Amino acid sequence: MTPCRVLSQCSLFKLNLVKLKLTIIGLGYLGATTAVAFAKLGHEVIGIDPDTSKIELLKQGKLPFYEPGLDSALVEVVEAGNISFSTEHTSTSSSADIHMICVGTPQGPDGSSADTKYLYSALDSLIPFLDEDAVIVGKSTVPVGTAAQIRNYLEAKLSFTPHIAWNPEFLREGTALKDTLEPDRIVIGVDDSWSEKLLRLLYKDITDTGVPFISCDIPTSELVKVAANSFLATKISFINAIAEVAEVAGADTVKLAEAIGYDERIGNKFLRNGIGFGGGCLPKDIRAFMARANELGVGHSVAFLNEVEAINLRRRARVLEIAQEELGDLSNRRVAILGAAFKPETDDIRDSPAIAVAEQFWMAGAHVVVHDPKALNNVRRAFPQIETQPTLELAVSNADLVVVATEWNEYREAKPAELAKLVANRLVIDGRNTLDASLWQQASWQIIALGRNLERIPVLV
Ligand code: UGA
Numbered sequence: 001m002t003p004c005r006v007l008s009q010c011s012l013f014k015l016n017l018v019k020l021k022l023t024i025i026g027l028g029y030l031g032a033t034t035a036v037a038f039a040k041l042g043h044e045v046i047g048i049d050p051d052t053s054k055i056e057l058l059k060q061g062k063l064p065f066y067e068p069g070l071d072s073a074l075v076e077v078v079e080a081g082n083i084s085f086s087t088e089h090t091s092t093s094s095s096a097d098i099h100m101i102c103v104g105t106p107q108g109p110d111g112s113s114a115d116t117k118y119l120y121s122a123l124d125s126l127i128p129f130l131d132e133d134a135v136i137v138g139k140s141t142v143p144v145g146t147a148a149q150i151r152n153y154l155e156a157k158l159s160f161t162p163h164i165a166w167n168p169e170f171l172r173e174g175t176a177l178k179d180t181l182e183p184d185r186i187v188i189g190v191d192d193s194w195s196e197k198l199l200r201l202l203y204k205d206i207t208d209t210g211v212p213f214i215s216c217d218i219p220t221s222e223l224v225k226v227a228a229n230s231f232l233a234t235k236i237s238f239i240n241a242i243a244e245v246a247e248v249a250g251a252d253t254v255k256l257a258e259a260i261g262y263d264e265r266i267g268n269k270f271l272r273n274g275i276g277f278g279g280g281c282l283p284k285d286i287r288a289f290m291a292r293a294n295e296l297g298v299g300h301s302v303a304f305l306n307e308v309e310a311i312n313l314r315r316r317a318r319v320l321e322i323a324q325e326e327l328g329d330l331s332n333r334r335v336a337i338l339g340a341a342f343k344p345e346t347d348d349i350r351d352s353p354a355i356a357v358a359e360q361f362w363m364a365g366a367h368v369v370v371h372d373p374k375a376l377n378n379v380r381r382a383f384p385q386i387e388t389q390p391t392l393e394l395a396v397s398n399a400d401l402v403v404v405a406t407e408w409n410e411y412r413e414a415k416p417a418e419l420a421k422l423v424a425n426r427l428v429i430d431g432r433n434t435l436d437a438s439l440w441q442q443a444s445w446q447i448i449a450l451g452r453n454l455e456r457i458p459v460l461v
Pocket of ligand 1: 173273274277342343
């Protein structure tokens with residue numbers, strides 16, 4: 001019997017005062033944040049990832065990606081000795097109470113369904129360290145039914161029935177640590193009381209602050225995550241569909257979103273129109289959801305997500321259309337794309353609308369120059385053909401067109417009068433509705449913002 005399970009018999013456990021021992025398997029955005037968060041809560045965390053360079057960095061208290069606030073929290077927990085990192089399980093893993101699987105479930109080779117191969121390789125490496133008392137908790141976003149498949153897979157390889165639970169995560173890049181430590185809710189999918197007991201203990205410090213704790217069956221918990229992301233994607237495409245109508249009707253989508261957002265049933269979040277959603281989650285999750293629903297024979301129920309995706313892709317293409325309407329042939333026109341990350345406060349460029357826009361201009365023959373405060377190294381690695389510039393000023397120098405593609409504060413706070421002196425042509429397309437249009441107009445820029453009719457905005461003098 002392992003040390004923690006001895007404790008499980010004791011009064012401390014009954015009083016819910018025990019800190020748990022966890023392995024966190026997979027140390028990407030989700031796993032690294034989860035590992036640091038639980039270490040901060042005082043649990044003993046072992047982070048596991050086969051990527052040697054990632055583990056070396058983490059051991060030194062350095063993050064392999066940019067995530068505000070997570071860097072200092074990592075240093076804190078490393079110094080406190082609450083966390084250790086390894087490329088593989090060791091005998092220490094055998095005494096863990098919980099093994100939390102945080103590996104990626106990227107889009108599979110068919111271009112839609114989720115690829116769960118990393119899930120199975122994580123389980124394969126875990127099998128020698130499992131016993132009857134340990135609970136395997138899946139955090140990765142998976143097609144509904146995955147936990148049941150995993151159970152069958154493990155039962156065929158083990159001499160006992162393993163405890164399996166699902167615990168979807170709702171953190172956003174850019175605010176990952178806060179979202180983990182102060183979540184809107186915690187959802188667990190369980191089918192045995194031991195798993196539920198351990199998960200309640202794990203989250204006790206958070207639920208004690210009043211955060212709702214929803215315990216449900218495992219398929220519901222798997223479905224909650226994809227339903228949430230599908231809803232968010234739908235909300236964004238809804239406002240972008242309105243933007244398409246507004247552009248033709250001469251209406252202003254930003255005002256409209258404000259007006260409908262005051263209705264509490266609608267809410268004002270995720271109603272920012274622009275070049276749409278990207279990143280490693282929303283786009284792939286809606287595709288994987290459609291693929292899984294098809295497998296289950298209910299593809300028609302979520303077929304609207306096809307339209308959600310189509311609207312999303314059309315808004316990316318709209319920027320190029322506007323540029324061609326304004327400038328005609330774009331061959332050799334210098335176009336500064338401001339922003340490469342899929343949203344601000346991250347260096348993540350996976351399925352980034354900003355990159356998609358840059359590529360469309362590049363394909364149209366323009367001379368594309370990309371700037372981003374944090375993501376340029378990733379851009380250079382993934383798109384060596386695209387020119388990057390380390391400062392906003394260098395990027396816009398001699399530009400015929402400036403496109404704001406990620407709403408970084410740096411762009412919102414830029415001085416349009418100063419930038420006006422650098423460009424060849426004062427034309428800016430605001431793909432994220434982030435600029436103060438009247439300021440740019442005062443500095444004699446022509447500003448076009450997606451979904452808005454800026455000619456109606458009075459220029460303040
Ligand atoms: C998303 C979800 O918001 C998280 O709850 C979830 O945990 C995560 O996916 C995941 O599955 O792991 P994230 O990918 O970090 O989080 O990004 P979001 O903040 O959801 O933004 C997604 C995209 O939508 C970005 O490109 C953003 O610019 C765009 N967006 C967002 C809009 O175009 N308009 C809006 O009003 C809001």
